[in-house]
Amino acid sequence: AQSVAQPEDQVNVAEGNPLTVKCTYSVSGNPYLFWYVQYPNRGLQFLLKYITGDNLVKGSYGFEAEFNKSQTSFHLKKPSALVSDSALYFCAVRDRGSSASKIIFGSGTRLSIRP
Amino acid sequence: EPEVTQTPSHQVTQMGQEVILRCVPISNHLYFYWYRQILGQKVEFLVSFYNNEISEKSEIFDDQFSVERPDGSNFTLKIRSTKLEDSAMYFCASSGENRGPVGEQFFGPGTRLTVL
Numbered sequence: 001a002q003s004v005a006q007p008e009d010q011v012n013v014a015e016g017n018p019l020t021v022k023c024t025y026s027v028s029g030n031p032y033l034f035w036y037v038q039y040p041n042r043g044l045q046f047l048l049k050y051i052t053g054d055n056l057v058k059g060s061y062g063f064e065a066e067f068n069k070s071q072t073s074f075h076l077k078k079p080s081a082l083v084s085d086s087a088l089y090f091c092a093v094r095d096r097g098s099s100a101s102k103i104i105f106g107s108g109t110r111l112s113i114r115p
Numbered sequence: 116e117p118e119v120t121q122t123p124s125h126q127v128t129q130m131g132q133e134v135i136l137r138c139v140p141i142s143n144h145l146y147f148y149w150y151r152q153i154l155g156q157k158v159e160f161l162v163s164f165y166n167n168e169i170s171e172k173s174e175i176f177d178d179q180f181s182v183e184r185p186d187g188s189n190f191t192l193k194i195r196s197t198k199l200e201d202s203a204m205y206f207c208a209s210s211g212e213n214r215g216p217v218g219e220q221f222f223g224p225g226t227r228l229t230v231l
Contacts, residue, residue, distance in 0.1 A: 032219075034219075036222070042225075043222050043223055043224035044158065044206060045222075046221065049219055090157070090158060094220075101171070102148065102160035102163055102171060102173075103150075103160065103208075103220055104160070105157050105158040105159075108157055108158075
């Protein structure tokens with residue numbers, strides 16, 4: 001069965017420090033990989049995706065993610081955190097096989113950036 | 116930039132009542148989805164829709180749920196007889212080959228459904 005694991009419920013980082021939000025996945029084949037962010041009382045905003053090619057993917061708001069096929073991981077990173085980055089982050093996967101395939105989300109990691 | 120819109124933003128209903136949640140996907144998108152997020156839990160897939168029929172549905176999407184694209188622009192989710200456990204945030208999403216690589220789904224802001 002396909003699954004996405006975000007092992008940390010919460011990540012706390014001081015402003016200006018680098019941050020990492022971890023994600024591992026278990027799916028067959030080579031899925032599309034995504035990160036979405038959810039701010040309080042808001043919908044899901046797309047951050048970045050891995051389709052193919054370079055393992056380091058750059059996205060919105062200075063975020064990037066590194067795809068590691070051998071470790072089946074897709075960790076989200078940012079070199080210097082901002083207080084405004086505080087939100088709920090979801091890792092997600094989608095099967096390449098069908099254009100109508102569902103997205104499977106991880107349980108989410110709450111990122112808290114302290115001033 | 117085009118975006119997915121959803122109405123209403125918040126719906127309160129009594130248990131057993133029917134509700135219809137409305138979504139306007141991005142124009143020219145071909146694939147449409149509903150997801151839900153129970154408070155404090157992860158986002159779960161409900162159903163996908165393509166070419167005027169359901170492509171895939173989850174075990175959550177039972178006979179109480181239905182979807183429709185009545186007029187070529189709206190995409191609706193109907194719950195026939197709501198239960199307390201249907202209380203959640205419902206997200207609509209759409210995707211299409213003619214807007215970036217296939218795979219990226221664009222989500223609406225959600226409708227918060229509260230069943231009393």
